[in-house]
Amino acid sequence: MQAREAAERLGITQRMLRHYEKVGLMDVRRSENGYRLYTEADLRRAGRIHDFIATGFSTREIRTMAACLSDEGAGPCAGGIEKLMEKLGHIDRLRADLEDRREAVLDRLATLRRALSQRASSG
Structure with missing residues (x-):
């Protein structure tokens, strides 16, 4: 799905999604015409990032917890x-x-x- 729909589903702005990518928290696939394409796994990752930010973590701090962001690290993570x-x-x-x-x-x-x-x- 494209950024607009992804942002709507997450209840955040497209700008926030782009920021997550810019600071290295997400690596989003692009279509041939350059549009960002978000998978369900990307949405789960963005949701986890958003939750960490809501609890007071900076994006720099979240980067140190990258293992906690992926579906593999969705449970207890190192x-x-x-x-x-x-x-x-x-x-x-x-x-x-x-x-x-x-x-x-x-x-x-x-x-x-x-x-x-x-x-x-x-x-």
Whole structure:
């Protein structure tokens, strides 16, 4: 099938499909006139790539997990658990950092409110 139909079936844009190919995540066959032709296996691979991106993986990170993208690697794949655990650790660190920033903003907000309240009561 051609790119438009493939993108529609996957719920993504044709541009995303081209990007997956450009960054080396997919190798799509071409017709004689140069149109990309997607097989069912290509759709499954693109779906897996999309799922990894949705869970926070970059295309560079996904390339290191190429064995997890093919139909042969659709189940448990070499390094898959390790990579997912690394991603989870990264997300946890980001989450803790965001929580620290949130607390800092709340502290500054409380300080400003106290200062404004004191100014209003002394004025």
